[in-house]
Amino acid sequence: MLKYIPLLLVAQLLVVAAKPTNPRLFNSDDPVQRELERQAKAETVQLLNSLFRSQIAYFSEVKAALNPQTKRFQDISLYITRLAQAIAEQELDRKDQLWQNIFEEFKDSPLLINKESETGLTDLQYKAVLTGQKLQDISTRFVKDVADYFWEMTKISGQVVGNGIANQNE
Structure with a gap:
């Protein structure tokens, strides 16, 4: 049952690590660099939305059994509801802040731990719900x-480096 907790922790770390915030990479007036920054941010938003949708799908399945x-x-x-609000946000920094708020709000909530009085299910039933094929x-x-x-992001990083080298050679 607890094997899904690492997924939530990895997700939290990804949100922090995914933001392309290195100003040395993206402080150029070069339109190519600005486009690469836009692409990196778009990829990060897409990843965050994927994370949120995955969690919505996962917890919707759990909720359906309750x-x-x-x-x-x-x-x-x-x-x-909070995850859906984070998906609706378009701006990366605001989306990241929403995720931080969600994490803080629910970090002490035992969403994946069974308390029969809170789930109405036995430990065995809740484990089956948490580990189903879906x-x-x-x-x-x-x-x-x-x-x-x-x-x-690896491809974009390679383009950033290549563009930086090309700019230095000019």
Whole structure:
């Protein structure tokens, strides 16, 4: 059951690491550099939205197995609402701040830990809900999205370096 907690922690680290904030890479008046910065930010926004959608999909599956009258159902509903708000945000820094706020708001919430009084399910039932095939598929898709992001950022980084070298040679 706890094997999905690392996914949430990795997601948090990705949000912090993904932001292209090195001003030395993007402080040029060069239109090529500005376009590369725009591409890097767009890729980061796409990754964050993928993260949020993956979590919405995951927790929607969990929520579907819960009684709507339980505390966990309500907690998950609020979490999903906050994630949807983060997806709607277009500006990267604001999106990052929303994610930080969501993480702070829910870091002490046991969304993945069963308390029968809060879920209405036994430990075995909740474990089955948390580890179902659909949930594993969602996690797999997210890992693929992360790999795609790092590939795209590697290509953009190579273009930044190549453009920087070309500018120095001029």
